[in-house]
Amino acid sequence: MAAMALPPLPPQFKSIQHHLRTAQELDKREPVVAYYCRLYAMQTGMKIDSKTPECRKFLSKLMDQLEAMKKQFGDNEAITQEIVGSAHVENYALKMFLYADNEDRAGQFHKNMIKSFYTASLLIDVLTVFGELTEENAQHRKYARWKAAYIHNCLKNGETPQPGPIGIEGESFADAEREDEGSSSLPSGTTQPTSSSSTYEANNTPTSNYTGIHIPPGAHAPANTPAEVPHNTGVTSNTIQPSPQNIPLVDPSLYNAQSEGEVRLTPEDFARAQKYCKYAGSALQYEDVSTAVQNLQKALKLLITGRE
Helix, strand or coil: CCCCCCCCCCHHHHHHHHHHHHHHHHCCCCHHHHHHHHHHHHHHHHHHCCCCHHHHHHHHHHHHHHHHHHHHCCCCHHHHCHHHHHHHHHHHHHHHHHHHHHHHHCCCCCHHHHHHHHHHHHHHHHHHHHCCCCHHHHHHHHHHHHHHHHHHHHHHCCCCCCCCCCECCCCCCCCCCCCCCCCCCCCCCCCCCCCCCCCCCHHHCCCCECCCCCCCCHHHCCCCCCCCCCCCCCCCHHHCCCCCCCCCCCCHHHCCCCCCCCCCCCHHHHHHHHHHHHHHHHHHHCCCHHHHHHHHHHHHHHHHHCCC
16 A cells, blocks of 8 residues: 655654655565654654644644554554564664675675665664664664765765774765755655765764774674665666575573572563564564574573573
């Protein structure tokens, strides 16, 4: 089902423009992620301005979109259960991040990679719908935005970017997308890749030295590349073959693990075990067996021993 058209985006909502565009781009291949992108935009828009007529009209139409999607996908656990939805969005964000990071470290700099970095940062924004970001995700968001700006500006200026984490200061998205955009309203059915966002202002740009930043290992993200394939490879998305996967060995200690006395599991323990299981289920949607096995082992160990 194609999302119903929205009115022109009020200037007050410029900061959510790219979250809504991401939702449009993901409507067909990742409707769950598209739903939560709109939910994030809705919640953020309500905080910005819910009183002026143009904002109220826009938010009302956006709410209609959300209600229609909720009705269409009402039997999807990722929509009805927040913990499943959170795992689904996080896995997709890390999928985009890992793809861009691998391209970056291989010295493959192109527009689709820049977009993947920035889209990952937008999807980590969306995770705030489910609560406060973990320190790790907050760090990934900052790094992804900085990397997208740095590589974009290097290519724009005819310079060769340095791959991987480095110490770079002062990069900004301020003018990056103004070259590609001629309107503040949200285009309908936009498909053109955007390398960055004019909503990301210079005073938000990280200036830290990133030589020691923690990059998630491959096991934390699905093995397949994103649905969008770099334009310079000449490969179409329907010809992508799954990457070989290294399946982790099952921890031998789990075979002989015994409860030490009476293990008293707290509600927090049960919630963590449930979260690991949901993460495993979400990983399997991306055929990421390695992440599924790791998370199931964590849940099993916690339930048997009371420890992680």
